Amino acid sequence: MRAITPPQLNFTDVLNTCIESISCEDLSRELTAINPQFNNAVQNFIAKVATADLFQIQPFTGDNDDIVAGNITKKELKGLYTSHMVPLTKPARTYYEQLKMLAPLSICPFCGFGHVSTLDHYLPKAKFPLLSILPSNLVPSCADCNKGKSAGIATTKSEQCLHPYFDQNHFISEQWLYAEVLESSPATIRYYVQAPENWNADDQARVTQHFIDFDLARRFGIQAGTELSSLKGELEFDFQSNQVDGVKLALQKKAFVAASQHLNSWKTALYQTLLNSDWYCSGGFR
Template sequence: MKRLTAPVFCELELFDACTGEMDEVAREVFTASRPYIQAAARDFSAKSATWTWCDLPRARHGYKEDIIAGDLSKGDLMDLYDKNVIKSKGRPRDIYDQILVTAQGQCPYCAGIGSARTLDHYLPKAKFPTLSVHPNNLVPACRDCNTDAGAGFPESQDLQPIHPYLDKDCFFLERWIHAEVIRCEPVVVRFFANPPVHWSDIDRQRARQHFTDCNLKDRFSNQVAAELSPLILQRKSSLAVFSPAQFEAHLRTVAEDATLLLNGWKRTMYLALCENDWFCSADFNGDWLAY
């Protein structure tokens, strides 16, 4: 996963930017309800400090007419994002674009496999409408991760997805995604989640759940062929002069490349390759499966 710096905007800055573009009647209603949005933002901050977003109050499924904050309905707050941010040509859209660009095009949920082209509501606006325009609830995401997240959110802490801005350092600074090399034709690399044993049970389960929810097993595996086939061709030609130890060292330079994401597919794959004795020793010019 990729850590992103939290947006520089204040918790109600986007809300205020939206109301600033409304007509007088609508602005009066939203401004009068502002204290309720501020209270929800404080609750969000409190739960962020303990990573217990699942405990925040939820709106009922459907029922857009339910009054949620002051005189604002669930539908009003959902439309605030859909109509006053997405369709804005002023300050709200500028804030949206500035949040999106922080990902530098890489989706943080899937470690950069997908292109971040939209903002995902970490806490879905249908369930948590008072947070529909909270900057820290808006995360750059690719289409797959945004779609897979859906409109639901787990009610148990151990099933919460990893938050790219606000979550624990361990998810970003410690290795918890691993891979194994399967000796076959073509070579297969299988990815799996195996968090450190010193993590809490909740954090270990959260990591495994994130791996499953983002379908990282298959999505990481889909990246392998384009990288592995040229590597084997190099081993058969320009790298054929390398001893197994030299080839292992060559692979390890990528596995230890700090410019690549620690739990991204590429570093994970190269670590598995350099730690696999068969792969480092195989004579790919001969009957290498039997080697």
């Protein structure tokens, strides 16, 4: 996971821009009329996210045509996003683009390697329709992470995956992602999570949940497989120059560079475990 600077966009600006682009006057009026409910939902989100308690927000369990607030249905609230923020021709698309650009180098913060192509609702709009266009609930994401996570919602603190805007500090600065080398031919890599023991139980569970939600064991494994195949030629050169020491020095450098950029990246875990494997360094890389 990579941290992202939280958006500075004002919710009311985004809402008003979406409402102004609605041609049906009745719908615009009805949406404006539920301003208090919008504000309550936003204030509740702000209060809960500060303590990582978003799971406490009650989901809406009704169908698309059921009323959420005033005379406004779930379908109409979801439509604020899909019909008035996402389409290229809508004025609120500018906010959509601004949010996407929050991810440095367009790299997905959830997996740390995918290309950002969409926005992910941290709390899904189907269950939290009043938060469908709240900037803090919209996170730049790659297509795989966006699709992977949409299924369920957290009902306890420990079931919450990491939120790139709000879960920073120790989730970023302390290592919880590791890998091991399987001595197969060719070598394969297995990723796993091991949170620091001094973390509280919820935080330990949350990094595991994040790993599961985004199918990272499988997806990191694919990245590692490609990397191993390109490392082969490079390490052969290092081996011929200085045997095992040459290979270790090359891997040490890669592990150092990767860790200084992102401690919990698939690359850091990969190079660390390769470096620690005498089997790999003495010829397993072939």
